[in-house]
Amino acid sequence: MKFRANSRRRALExxxxxxxxxxxxxxxEKSISRRPVDDSYVFYDGPPFITxxxxxxxxxSSIVKxxxxxxxxxxGKHVERVWGWDTHGLPAENFVEKKLGxxxxxxxxxxxxxxxxxITARESMVSNAALWESTIDRIGRWVDFKGAYKTMxxxxxxxxxxxxxxxxxxxxxxxGERVLMYDTKWATPLSxxxxxxxxxxxxxxxxxxxxxxxxxxxxNVYVLAWTTTPWTLPANTALAVNxxxxxxxxxxxxxxxxxxxxxANKVFTxxxxxxLDYKVLRSFKGSHLVGKKYEPLFDDRGENAHTIWAxxxxxxxxxxxxxxxxxxxxxxxFLLAKEVGIPVVHVLDEYxxxxxxxxxxxxxxxxxxxxxxxxLERGVVWKIDYVQHEYPHNPRTGNRLMxxxxxxxxxxxxxxxxxxxxxxSEHINWFPEHIKHGRxxxxxxxxxxxxxxxxxxxxxxxxxxxxxxxxxxxxxxxIGSYAELTELSGIELxxxxxxxxxxITFEIDGVTYTRIEKVMDGWFESGSMPFxxxxxxxxxxxKFEQNFPGDFIVEYVGQVRAWFYYVHAVNVGLFGHNAFKxxxxxxxxxxxxxxxxxxxxxxxxxPNVLMDEYxxxxxxxxxLQSPVLNGEDFAxxxxxxxxxxxxxxxxxxxxDFFTMYAEVDGWEFKGxxxxxxxxxxxxxxxxxxxxxxxxxxxxxxxxxTYDIPNAVKPILPFIEDAxxxxxxxxxRRFWKSGDDTDKNNxxxxxxxxxxxxxxxxxxxxxFLADELYQKLTGGESVHLLDWPVGxxxxxxxxxxxELVREYVNQGLSIRAKERQKVRQPLASVTVPTxxxxxxxxxxxxxxxxxxxxxxxxxxxxxxxxxxxxxREGLMREVVRxxxxxxxxxxLNVDDRINLSLKTEDDDLQKAIVEHETTIADETLATHxxxxxxxxxxxxxxxxxxxxxxxxxx
Numbered sequence: 001m002k003f004r005a006n007s008r009r010r011a012l013e014x015x016x017x018x019x020x021x022x023x024x025x026x027x028x029e030k031s032i033s034r035r036p037v038d039d040s041y042v043f044y045d046g047p048p049f050i051t052x053x054x055x056x057x058x059x060x061s062s063i064v065k066x067x068x069x070x071x072x073x074x075x076g077k078h079v080e081r082v083w084g085w086d087t088h089g090l091p092a093e094n095f096v097e098k099k100l101g102x103x104x105x106x107x108x109x110x111x112x113x114x115x116x117x118x119i120t121a122r123e124s125m126v127s128n129a130a131l132w133e134s135t136i137d138r139i140g141r142w143v144d145f146k147g148a149y150k151t152m153x154x155x156x157x158x159x160x161x162x163x164x165x166x167x168x169x170x171x172x173x174x175x176g177e178r179v180l181m182y183d184t185k186w187a188t189p190l191s192x193x194x195x196x197x198x199x200x201x202x203x204x205x206x207x208x209x210x211x212x213x214x215x216x217x218x219x220n221v222y223v224l225a226w227t228t229t230p231w232t233l234p235a236n237t238a239l240a241v242n243x244x245x246x247x248x249x250x251x252x253x254x255x256x257x258x259x260x261x262x263x264a265n266k267v268f269t270x271x272x273x274x275x276l277d278y279k280v281l282r283s284f285k286g287s288h289l290v291g292k293k294y295e296p297l298f299d300d301r302g303e304n305a306h307t308i309w310a311x312x313x314x315x316x317x318x319x320x321x322x323x324x325x326x327x328x329x330x331x332x333x334f335l336l337a338k339e340v341g342i343p344v345v346h347v348l349d350e351y352x353x354x355x356x357x358x359x360x361x362x363x364x365x366x367x368x369x370x371x372x373x374x375x376l377e378r379g380v381v382w383k384i385d386y387v388q389h390e391y392p393h394n395p396r397t398g399n400r401l402m403x404x405x406x407x408x409x410x411x412x413x414x415x416x417x418x419x420x421x422x423x424x425s426e427h428i429n430w431f432p433e434h435i436k437h438g439r440x441x442x443x444x445x446x447x448x449x450x451x452x453x454x455x456x457x458x459x460x461x462x463x464x465x466x467x468x469x470x471x472x473x474x475x476x477x478x479i480g481s482y483a484e485l486t487e488l489s490g491i492e493l494x495x496x497x498x499x500x501x502x503x504i505t506f507e508i509d510g511v512t513y514t515r516i517e518k519v520m521d522g523w524f525e526s527g528s529m530p531f532x533x534x535x536x537x538x539x540x541x542x543k544f545e546q547n548f549p550g551d552f553i554v555e556y557v558g559q560v561r562a563w564f565y566y567v568h569a570v571n572v573g574l575f576g577h578n579a580f581k582x583x584x585x586x587x588x589x590x591x592x593x594x595x596x597x598x599x600x601x602x603x604x605x606x607p608n609v610l611m612d613e614y615x616x617x618x619x620x621x622x623x624l625q626s627p628v629l630n631g632e633d634f635a636x637x638x639x640x641x642x643x644x645x646x647x648x649x650x651x652x653x654x655x656d657f658f659t660m661y662a663e664v665d666g667w668e669f670k671g672x673x674x675x676x677x678x679x680x681x682x683x684x685x686x687x688x689x690x691x692x693x694x695x696x697x698x699x700x701x702x703x704x705t706y707d708i709p710n711a712v713k714p715i716l717p718f719i720e721d722a723x724x725x726x727x728x729x730x731x732r733r734f735w736k737s738g739d740d741t742d743k744n745n746x747x748x749x750x751x752x753x754x755x756x757x758x759x760x761x762x763x764x765x766x767f768l769a770d771e772l773y774q775k776l777t778g779g780e781s782v783h784l785l786d787w788p789v790g791x792x793x794x795x796x797x798x799x800x801x802e803l804v805r806e807y808v809n810q811g812l813s814i815r816a817k818e819r820q821k822v823r824q825p826l827a828s829v830t831v832p833t834x835x836x837x838x839x840x841x842x843x844x845x846x847x848x849x850x851x852x853x854x855x856x857x858x859x860x861x862x863x864x865x866x867x868x869x870x871r872e873g874l875m876r877e878v879v880r881x882x883x884x885x886x887x888x889x890x891l892n893v894d895d896r897i898n899l900s901l902k903t904e905d906d907d908l909q910k911a912i913v914e915h916e917t918t919i920a921d922e923t924l925a926t927h928x929x930x931x932x933x934x935x936x937x938x939x940x941x942x943x944x945x946x947x948x949x950x951x952x953x
Contacts, residue, residue: 003668293308
């Protein structure tokens, strides 16, 4: 294979061309089919929302999802990569409702039928698929889009039904009522993990906090309770105190109030926060108040209501030390109510509208402040303070959430918590490692039972049917397959979404069963992905069971509390062990100002624009080496992508150098890619080959432990070594005429190193790697190769080269400090010691531009410049300017020239005459003579003019 100079292409050109080439040649498919199926590597791809738009964050995880499978494929593994779409849940519903102009859940069934709503939803779930595919192609990720699974697919949903029934029959799913985070706008509960997966779910809001007067029965005394949720007061059914806390009865303005002793000075203050002149009448333990009755604020809620109870969770950190209980709207209140029989009263409908009392028909969030002011006017509230506090909001909609007791179906996390902890501790490798026993372990330890049901529409229907017998007893039938439902009902559907599945009824032993109108939490669907993507257990049983648990999973840190947790919960519940073996957790990508990326802030560049300007490989490499791969946040600066592009371009500089001289000398690649170590005699060749072998080993070692940052860390330093040391110091070997062994070995070495480098780069910068490999070998694709086998490393040569380069760096630092240009020759340098395998003297003379080298002391330079040395320095400047003139004149590197140099300066003229032969040799001039040639330029050397005139011979 012959080489041609000036044959490299711009990144934008070859990146887009290679995408087409890979598709035409089915290179991705070949890379899989050529690996044995019985040596598979299983990668779980978390499905993004199909209605979303790809951005830097989703591209980040896609880059990692590409790097690891590419590497494992090169290690001989059969790595199938199938895309997945999350098509259900609130994000999808939001998309559909905006499309249909729906502003309220009431509109569904009134303005549009549920059937039309679901049909529109299904048709909308292809909205951004083409944009995703083109962007994923552009970033260089290989994945099967054609075989993509969707969570809305009939087969996928059937596997979810199977999982639900399995867990139900194991006693791990139950129906109950708990206080849940609840979105009143969309009338559905949410899981806590779903809300808290990202920062920003808790937003600071300003609310009225009220001190409410509860009058004790048969006593002219008020118990003063404090709450930041005045809207819950109409649902009050009890008060709570701490039995061990000291309370006081005080007199103020002829009224008697009871509060915790430690809080009295904080409670009884005026508008300027000055303590009021109150009088303490007595003090007593909270136990003295337990059991006392108080008069209802509104309606009498019946037996066991309006009583003071003891509760350990009551503290004196804030408030009055007395808590008002509305069990329907507080987690701890609800648990206490269930334990001791306190009435649970709902005063709001599912949309947050009051159903009774003075504010019937009003929206809870709009009337909250009015309630506080009205009760103050009535004398029920003693005073109002406005407080800023964090309150949960739905991360998908931005709606404010409330805590609300709600009948739901739950998965028993508490019953399998210990097993989930053990599986994580013993069988899952995390990178970064601290997340294993940090965030993930804490998530499992603190997780409540999982609320699986949603009161929504576009999701997998919950496969629960209920019937009432003639005695009024309730019967439940959970369905685990479509065949089971058909057997019971005689009905088979094309689509098992609502409303069609709602219409299916069946009869067992005289009892008619109807489906409950709940749908599944989308996270249960996502958590079922490992088996549901295969329609397990209805199909692909052997394929799934042989490849479970999966080898690898990656997402950003927010998914530790979300997808990672839910996959773990579902699969430990079903199969009794972990679902995945290795996890990479990335951080978040921020805008260039450190804030969240935002179009309105204009703090980021569209990734497609960034890739077109600098290259997809540069964006990939920057993110892979950034703190974001250590789970930390990273502010993406366009300039940094450009910096990486510039550093990667050194690979092409080496390619240009190689092809330029290979074309001149007619050097050809004859198909031999074997390690040339045994034939190499030049220490430079031995060194760079050892360095590429070191790189192969180091990258592979870190990739084997999923430590991508440390895998890519040595790559740029190696490229720097190869370009700015090996190639630069080998230039004269390529320049010299003839066809000697040293020159051939230089070609063989540089070709071998660049091919090896293309193989190392393949997982990380797939475009550059394949373009380089194809141009150097003519092979089909680097991505069809195995990972390079580590070769011999000559540790003595590597050590010596490292030492002499350190001496060079120290010498150059001295030159810089003394403002002495490198082109100015000096008499000598002294270094501590010489190497055993490398000639330090030649290297030090060249790199430091000195005449002699001595050993036996710290690195030091003889800085005295003699007239002779000064003239030689001038000669070096002349050569530099002539070389630049050759380039500007458009000459080839091997073109010989006629050269004329004219100056009026005696010293410069003397330097030219004295070093005429060297100038001619260095610039490929046949000789120096006065005259005027085709190309002319005038330059300055130390302030003195020099006219250069030259032309090709």
